[in-house]
Amino acid sequence: MSLMSEIDIPAAYKAGARSEDRRHAFVAGCARSGTTALTRLLNRHPDICIGHERFAKLYKTGGLTPAHFEPERFLSVQDGDTHYDALSGFRAAHGAGIGAAKLVGDKIPRITDDFETLFAAFPGCKVVYILRDPFSVAESYERRAKDPQDGWAPTRGFLAAMQEWNDSLLRTKKELGRRPDQVGIFCFHDLLIAGTSLPRLYRFLEVDAPREDPLDEVITLSPPTDQNPMLRKAVAEHANFRIYRWLLDKADAQDKSFT
Secondary structure, eight states: OOHHHHOOHHHHHTSSOOGGGOEEEEEEOSTTSSHHHHHHHHHTSTTEEEEESTTHHHHHTTOOOGGGGSHHHHTSOOTTSOSOSSGGGSOHHHHHHTTTOSEEEEEOGGGGGGHHHHHHHSTTOEEEEEEOOHHHHHHHHHHHHTOTTTOSOTTOSHHHHHHHHHHHHHHHHHHHHHOTTTEEEEEHIIIIISOTTHHHHHHHHTOOOOSSOTTTTTOOOOOOOOOOHHHHHHHHHHSOHHHHHHHHHHHHHHHHHHO
16 A cells, blocks of 8 residues: 555645644754664654655755645655655655644755755754764765665765765854754764653754653664774774764753753
8 A cells, every 4th residue: 555545635734733833853964873763763753743855855956945844745746856756755654744743844864065055944943963973874884885785876885984974074063053052963872872862852842752762663773793994994094083072072062951
């Protein structure tokens, strides 16, 4: 059964929150940093509906607007929207939740490439940036690059990981200086493993925390790989640990400010 047949679009459109009452949030971070798990976590909240790269291609062209998160448009995949060709590329929860959600948005890891366009179109939005250590990111890139069945570019291995990771962190550091109240930095381990940053996540997004632990069934970590000396040497040489530590300190400061 297709996802389209599972969703009552008129009902979703009329489900609840008015357009003028909706707020917007976006999930960002270097690829392979846990953005998918974070999106799944957020979508377990009854007031939140975050797309899974629903408008990833459209964002790159600078055409994304609040109108795209109206239920009728969100549920209608059009050419140039995304990597997917149908709503079957999205979880049913997206369709079921878009009408009633008070907080809507998208997971677009490379939002960091153009913060200016994002905040011009969504002046009051929040960006949840997930920060993962460079070794785990590089190992994940390399694992996918070596898998011929994956679809990941074989040239996008650990060296590409470090370039993208460094760029993502640097751009986020600059934007955090401009918009400290709109960019939240969340450490992968503290948020998705230990769960200690969960209260701040919900406070940052201005929604009530759920009563039950939402981490169950959300985290699916790739199996550990054998150590690759070349990979670890490259990460040690090329990762910008100074910015990494700076952002970790900012995440810790945001946690302390919350408490």
